[in-house]
Amino acid sequence: MEKGKLVRWNADKGFGFIKPDSTANKDIFIHISILKHMARKPVVGDQINYFSEIQSDGKVKAIKANIEGVAVISTRKSNSAHHRQDNKKSTSGMLIPLLVILALGIFGFQKYKEMTATPVLTNQDIEQMEWQPxxxxxxxxxxxxxxxxxxxxxxxxxxxxxxxxxxxxxxxxxxxxxxxxxxxxxxxxxxxxx
Structure with a gap:
């Protein structure tokens, strides 16, 4: 990881340049998209920690960076909210099949009870039966x-x-x-x- 100072920043266009701490290097291009996880936007004079990469045109660009001394916004919060939403979707998706299985189980149990129940005979039923000893x-x-x-x-x-x-x-x-x-x-x- 390299270090440098933000020497120019165009807030309207969302990019600027870092002057590396090692004086031999040219200024490094930095775009706002790699600093979105920071608690605030960069300002000229900020100390930047970064990794760089040489582009196909020969220019050097910062690819991962953070502003020294500035808090990093936790992406876990948004991920956990997204995860909770996914859990709600998956739970509701499982609820309907579970209700169907429950209803089938209750229906089957009722049918089983009807089939195995001892019939209640009325006096009229008993009189109509032919009894042989x-x-x-x-x-x-x-x-x-x-x-x-x-x-x-x-x-x-x-x-x-x-x-x-x-x-x-x-x-x-x-x-x-x-x-x-x-x-x-x-x-x-x-x-x-x-």
Whole structure:
């Protein structure tokens, strides 16, 4: 980093010249754009700290500079304000998808509750139901399944086992599972003799 004194300044046009502390060098051109971070504009006589660069036309120009003893304006303030604004944008951009996910979750939970809820039966519902007593297992050691007559179950295709079919032909009226009337139901599906 080099040092020099600001010897000329054109405030209207925003440029001037620095006389380097080393006397061998020519005056260095400086533009206001590289001093925008300073708390005040430069004035003739200011001590300038700078880095220089030789331009294609052979002239020397200050490319980074500050005014000695003058405060530097923090660019963090403007950056943090910009960052807060970006955060607000990104937060609002995420808010809508989060609300949609929340609404779908609530909707799904309500549907789940409806599907798993135990229905409340009125007296009229109970009177309309066809009740058949379950057949009690006479021999609890055999672990026989308990069956009961259900309305509309009269064909072999509606049975789940030979035991169920046998129960139905012996206990439930109107079954159509013993075509040859030999007492063995569903011979081709459940109760084959082979």
């Amino acid at each position: 379950a057949v009690q297992n006479s021999n609890p050691i055999t672990n026989q399944p308990t069956f009961r007559c259900e309305a509309g179950k009269i064909h072999c295709s509606q049975m789940r086992s030979c035991d169920e079919a046998t129960f139905y032909i012996n206990n439930c009226p109107g079954t159509e599972m013993d075509g040859d009337r030999d007492g063995i139901p569903c011979e081709s599906q459940w109760c084959s003799r082979y």
